Amino acid sequence: xxxxxxxxxxxxxxxxxxxxxxxxxxxxxxxxxxxxxxxxxxxxxxxxxxxxxxxxxxxxxxxxxxxxxxxxxxxxxxxxxxxxxxxxxxxxxxxxxxxxxxxxxxxxxxxxxxxxxxxxxxxxxxxxxxxxxxxxxxxxxxxxxxxxxxxxxxxxxxxxxxxxxxxxxxxxxxxxxxxxxxxxxxxxxxxxxxxxxxxxxxxxxxxxxxxxxxxxxxxxxxxxxxxxxxxxxxxxxxxxxxxxxxxxxxxxxxxxxxxxxxxxxxxxxxxxxxxxxxxxxxxxxxxxxxxxxxxxxxxxxxxxxxxxxxxxxxxxxxxxxxxxxxxxxxxxxxxxxxxxxxxxxxxxxxxxxxxxxxxxxxxxxxxxxxxxxxxxxxxxxxxxxxxxxxxxxxxxxxxxxxxxxxxxxxxxxxxxxxxxxxxxxxxxxxxxxxxxxxxxxxxxxxxxxxxxxxxxxxxxxxxxxxxxxxxxxxxxxxxxxxxxxxxxxxxxxxxxxxxxxxxxxxxxxxxxxxxxxxxxxxxxxxxxxxxxxxxxxxxxxxxxx
Amino acid sequence: xxxxxxxxxxxxxxxxxxxxxxxxxxxxxxxxxxxxxxxxxxxxxxxxxxxxxxxxxxxxxxxxxxxxxxxxxxxxxxxxxxxxxxxxxxxxxxxxxxxxxxxxxxxxxxxxxxxxxxxxxxxxxxxxxxxxxxxxxxxxxxxxxxxxxxxxxxxxxxxxxxxxxxxxxxxxxxxxxxxxxxxxxxxxxxxxxxxxxxxxxxxxxxxxxxxxxxxxxxxxxxxxxxxxxxxxxxxxxxxxxxxxxxxxxxxxxxxxxxxxxxxxxxxxxxxxxxxxxxxxxxxxxxxxxxx
Ligand SMILES: Nc1ncnc2c1ncn2[C@@H]1O[C@H](COP(=O)(O)OP(=O)(O)OP(=O)(O)O)[C@@H](O)[C@H]1O
Ligand SMILES: [Mg+2]
Numbered sequence: 001x002x003x004x005x006x007x008x009x010x011x012x013x014x015x016x017x018x019x020x021x022x023x024x025x026x027x028x029x030x031x032x033x034x035x036x037x038x039x040x041x042x043x044x045x046x047x048x049x050x051x052x053x054x055x056x057x058x059x060x061x062x063x064x065x066x067x068x069x070x071x072x073x074x075x076x077x078x079x080x081x082x083x084x085x086x087x088x089x090x091x092x093x094x095x096x097x098x099x100x101x102x103x104x105x106x107x108x109x110x111x112x113x114x115x116x117x118x119x120x121x122x123x124x125x126x127x128x129x130x131x132x133x134x135x136x137x138x139x140x141x142x143x144x145x146x147x148x149x150x151x152x153x154x155x156x157x158x159x160x161x162x163x164x165x166x167x168x169x170x171x172x173x174x175x176x177x178x179x180x181x182x183x184x185x186x187x188x189x190x191x192x193x194x195x196x197x198x199x200x201x202x203x204x205x206x207x208x209x210x211x212x213x214x215x216x217x218x219x220x221x222x223x224x225x226x227x228x229x230x231x232x233x234x235x236x237x238x239x240x241x242x243x244x245x246x247x248x249x250x251x252x253x254x255x256x257x258x259x260x261x262x263x264x265x266x267x268x269x270x271x272x273x274x275x276x277x278x279x280x281x282x283x284x285x286x287x288x289x290x291x292x293x294x295x296x297x298x299x300x301x302x303x304x305x306x307x308x309x310x311x312x313x314x315x316x317x318x319x320x321x322x323x324x325x326x327x328x329x330x331x332x333x334x335x336x337x338x339x340x341x342x343x344x345x346x347x348x349x350x351x352x353x354x355x356x357x358x359x360x361x362x363x364x365x366x367x368x369x370x371x372x373x374x375x376x377x378x379x380x381x382x383x384x385x386x387x388x389x390x391x392x393x394x395x396x397x398x399x400x401x402x403x404x405x406x407x408x409x410x411x412x413x414x415x416x417x418x419x420x421x422x423x424x425x426x427x428x429x430x431x432x433x434x435x436x437x438x439x440x441x442x443x444x445x446x447x448x449x450x451x452x453x454x455x456x457x458x459x460x461x462x463x464x465x466x467x468x469x470x471x472x473x474x475x476x477x478x479x480x481x482x483x484x485x486x487x488x489x490x491x492x493x494x495x496x497x498x499x500x501x502x503x504x505x506x507x508x509x510x511x512x513x514x515x516x517x518x519x520x521x522x523x524x525x526x527x528x529x530x531x532x533x534x535x536x537x538x539x540x541x542x543x544x545x
Numbered sequence: 546x547x548x549x550x551x552x553x554x555x556x557x558x559x560x561x562x563x564x565x566x567x568x569x570x571x572x573x574x575x576x577x578x579x580x581x582x583x584x585x586x587x588x589x590x591x592x593x594x595x596x597x598x599x600x601x602x603x604x605x606x607x608x609x610x611x612x613x614x615x616x617x618x619x620x621x622x623x624x625x626x627x628x629x630x631x632x633x634x635x636x637x638x639x640x641x642x643x644x645x646x647x648x649x650x651x652x653x654x655x656x657x658x659x660x661x662x663x664x665x666x667x668x669x670x671x672x673x674x675x676x677x678x679x680x681x682x683x684x685x686x687x688x689x690x691x692x693x694x695x696x697x698x699x700x701x702x703x704x705x706x707x708x709x710x711x712x713x714x715x716x717x718x719x720x721x722x723x724x725x726x727x728x729x730x731x732x733x734x735x736x737x738x739x740x741x742x743x744x745x746x747x748x749x750x751x752x753x754x755x756x757x758x759x760x761x762x763x764x765x766x767x768x769x770x771x772x773x774x775x776x777x778x779x780x781x782x783x784x785x786x787x788x789x790x791x792x793x794x795x796x797x798x799x800x801x802x803x804x805x806x807x808x809x810x811x812x813x814x815x816x817x818x819x820x821x822x823x824x825x826x827x828x829x830x831x832x833x834x835x836x
Binding site: 336419421422423424425426427428429430431432435439440443444 | 635637640642666667669670673674676678680681682683684692693696697742745746749
């Protein structure tokens with residue numbers, strides 16, 4: 001009997017939306033059977049099915065991320081291997097040496113600028129000031145020119161190494177092409193491709209042969225710098241004089257390091273294989289992310305990771321006091337009328353699309369923050385004035401807006417869960433409202449508040465549009481020596497970079513796999529944050545019950 | 546009670562001679578003290594109080610004078626306003642929106658507690674409260690007891706330690722918890738938690754302790770412990786206890802007030818209320834024929 005009640009055509013069942021079917025359920029309540037399932041069974045199957053779909057999707061995403069990201073490390077190892085084989089690593093030893101010199105000359109020009117200001121402030125004309133600095137300029141020029149021999153050598157070596165690398169790349173491409181032809185069964189065409197393996201040993205000979213030239217150049221540079229350091233230009237103030245002395249010590253230390261560079265060059269061997277863990281460590285601890293380069297590509301996540309953390313940190317700096325303060329006010333102090341107005345307003349913020357916030361940041365907030373920072377009466381604020389319109393601060397302010405509703409709502413919930421009896425007990429002992437809030441209500445809901453903050457962090461770390469538009473997108477670890485001013489520097493973030501690059505990287509390329517690795521890092525970061533938040537909340541529940 | 550412990554109350558400003566809440570000329574309409582008791586100093590003087598929750602009136606013209614260092618029991622059927630009156634005494638009803646004493650006055654040691662100059666925080670230090678459901682803070686036993694004192698700015702460790710021991714002994718809990726003073730107060734049994742709340746209330750040395758059905762959630766043994774405790778506390782404190790348990794009222798109280806539908810029906814010595822009530826409603830209630 002029951003079987004005749006089964007809707008006859010399977011198509012209509014498949015088409016039926018859940019709502020429609022459930023309406024059907026109501027009509028045939030008593031006798032309904034669906035593939036032998038009762039009404040309860042169907043409802044259970046429907047909801048159970050949804051749960052299964054959720055788990056399935058999560059699994060698929062995880063597998064997909066691992067599959068796409070997993071290829072990265074092998075590719076990165078090959079990338080590092082060719083860096084060594086083609087002699088780029090060798091050349092970079094010398095490059096590091098010249099970079100050290102460049103940093104020192106920057107310091108010198110900074111010193112000069114300051115002196116110049118002192119002099120003009122003291123009423124000297126430009127010509128007079130320049131004349132007074134003639135001694136210093138001579139010193140600086142002498143120091144600056146000292147690097148010329150090394151630099152000449154470096155540019156020659158760079159060319160050699162680049163040529164060798166591109167030769168290798170061509171060979172590899174040919175190999176791939178032949179492989180494809182073979183796979184397609186076009187043996188004749190494949191055979192036409194002639195591949196001559198790169199003979200690194202022979203190709204690197206000229207490069208390694210420059211060692212005597214390097215020794216000569218390095219010695220010349222060292223001698224010139226040492227000679228320059230004996231000159232003692234006089235500076236207008238003791239403070240700057242002290243800085244010059246410090247500079248001289250740095251320069252002396254820099255020269256003292258030359259033998260170490262030479263030792264590195266001698267010890268260098270292109271045949272030494274790059275261990276696999278280097279591929280991993282260079283990703284985790286690498287300080288450069290350079291995806292397109294004629295020289296060498298680097299995939300170090302550190303600048304992006306630090307960028308994401310900095311932006312989120314600044315966001316939380318604003319959002320935590322705001323969100324928690326508002327939650328305490330609304331939950332404990334506000335009148336019902338205020339509650340009715342403020343609560344929906346805060347919750348509405350989360351309805352603003354993040355691209356709109358980002359847009360607002362680009363065309364309004366960034367520019368106005370910069371103008372504000374240039375007000376002379378705000379000069380005491382660390383980092384003010386700043387010149388970058390888009391920076392950590394701009395992005396952080398907007399991300400704070402995104403985090404506030406999350407933190408507010410969850411913190412308010414947990415304040416709400418504090419038993420009323422605690423509040424009454426506190427009042428009955430002669431506590432004021434404020435004392436009750438600080439000593440009883442907040443401590444009792446602390447775990448809930450902490451997990452609210454954590455989930456707020458999860459929310460901003462995963463946020464993409466705002467940081468892409470407003471963080472300034474400069475891939476570099478911000479300069480923490482600047483102190484608090486660090487928050488006025490531009491950064492790039494993990495999410496921002498993925499969004500920016502994903503459309504441009506070719507399938508199968510190392511760049512694409514690297515982006516998926518970032519995705520994996522983000523995925524696990526969010527997982528960790530959520531797990532922590534849940535753990536904390538659970539502990540709190542047990543404590544209260 | 547020493548003069549020193551009374552001083553905060555005495556520091557309360559005297560009420561203005563004609564405060565608005567005294568509009569009904571209280572002296573003339575002063576209620577009689579409980580009949581057939583030797584006259585003693587009234588500490589709480591409730592005078593023609595009408596109380597409203599928003600629009601609904603919960604107390605009708607209640608007048609009552611409670612004596613110092615006596616135990617007074619409030620009895621009556623559910624919803625008759627016992628808790629409401631109790632919570633008026635330390636102005637806990639202030640926390641409820643729209644709750645107000647519309648008429649009459651409540652004086653403690655002669656001071657109108659609704660006078661604008663009265664500091665409600667000071668009042669609550671003098672009038673402690675123990676709730677129906679034990680509600681220790683989710684803190685250690687030690688912190689629970691020192692909470693009130695710390696609010697008053699007491700930091701001296703020696704003094705706090707002494708108060709913790711004195712209060713726990715006073716609440717007959719010392720021997721059970723002395724080895725785990727820094728364990729959570731929520732880890733105690735229900736009866737112990739309630740005694741902890743009593744210890745917490747007496748730690749600030751109030752004059753008056755209000756107890757709203759303190760034993761209703763306890764087993765018989767814990768209940769009898771709390772009852773013994775009330776006997777002890779009576780030596781130092783004035784106690785007002787709300788109870789549904791007739792035996793309890795009979796056992797621990799000196800005087801009893803019977804309420805019905807927001808009105809005070811009868812107020813007399815406990816023995817009189819239970820043996821020889823003058824009002825038939827009282828008689829019916831205490832003999833268990835309604836309620
Ligand atoms: N917060 C409140 N808001 C509105 N009405 C209330 C509130 N609290 C109590 N009432 C009402 O006031 C009246 C007296 O309540 P009260 O709690 O004082 O009774 P009770 O005698 O303590 O009863 P019980 O023995 O059940 O505790 C009841 O009718 C109750 O519904
Ligand atoms: Mg009650």
